[in-house]
Amino acid sequence: DADVTQTPRNRITKTGKRIMLECSQTKGHDRMYWYRQDPGLGLRLIYYSFDVKDINKGEISDGYSVSRQAQAKFSLSLESAIPNQTALYFCATSDLKGKLFFGEGSRLTVL
Amino acid sequence: AQKITQTQPGMFVQEKEAVTLDCTYDTSDPSYGLFWYKQPSSGEMIFLIYQGSYDQQNATEGRYSLNFQKARKSANLVISASQLGDSAMYFCAMREGGRAAGNKLTFGGGTRVLVKP
Secondary structure (H helix, E strand, O other): OOOEEEEOOEEEEOOOOOEEEEEEEOOOOOEEEEEEEOOOOOEEEEEEEEEOOEEEEOOOOOOOEEEEEEOOEEEEEEOOOOHHHOEEEEEEEEOOOOOEEEOOOEEEEEO | OOOEEOOOOEEEEEOOOOEEEOOEEOOOOOOEEEEEEEEOOOOOOEEEEEEEOOOOOOOEEOOEEEEEEOOOOEEEEEEOOOOHHHOEEEEEEEEEOOHHHOOOEEEOOOEEEEEEO
16 A cells, blocks of 8 residues: 555546545654646645644645644645646655655646 | 756657756755656656755765756756666755755756657
């Protein structure tokens, strides 16, 4: 089983719908991240959390919200999806040595 | 200003030859880390190599090495003896601050490598 698991892996939805992407990890790490990838732009940080009570906005947080339900779970929500949120979303964790562990990605298409 | 710049959008390399992927960065923080990730067509992000700003020697991991030129703010990835399985997108990324600052990475736009048999 993967150390960082994302669900769903693929999702097609319509403009205005609420979408939640879930992430769970078995690494025991306190630090978790949500990144978004658009073609040609690399990955950009949406939100990050250093522990259950610590959540911070990243570079592109507008239109997104997160919830850290437990050390192992970090979910990303789009309250009202729009087409320019079509992208590949990655959840990641990191340990104190600095290495990031990525999930397999969630491909979201907003029509 | 771009914090991470990868100037090569795509390149071809002959199998068994070496290839250098360019990465330049911009930061005023004396403590930072540089990462390279590989993203094959399947989409997952695979960690390749890490270089800390205070590391005295260039990082190496198997066929991967990082040519770290601090004064020039460059961190080029060298892949030796290319294999067909090296065909992928490659991303350079930077963490500003020490490891305790957390891995809020800034990524470059990536370089697509295609290895020819």
